[in-house]
Amino acid sequence: MNQPTRQVDPAAKGPNVLHESDIGSGEKSPGELETEEMIREIPPLPPSGGKQDKPLS
Numbered sequence: 001m002n003q004p005t006r007q008v009d010p011a012a013k014g015p016n017v018l019h020e021s022d023i024g025s026g027e028k029s030p031g032e033l034e035t036e037e038m039i040r041e042i043p044p045l046p047p048s049g050g051k052q053d054k055p056l057s
Contacts, residue, residue, distance in 0.1 A: 028036075
């Protein structure tokens with residue numbers, strides 16, 4: 001008979017569970033750290049009070 005194909009655990013490919021923050025410890029989770037990094041990469045808005053376009057009317 002055919003041998004069944006062995007399924008690979010998807011968690012085995014991911015990061016180690018030990019890198020997760022403890023609940024209630026105040027540590028930020030990897031997802032929160034990644035989100036903050038993405039927010040820091042957003043360029044700032046131009047300064048206000050400069051030359052403005054005409055309002056739509």
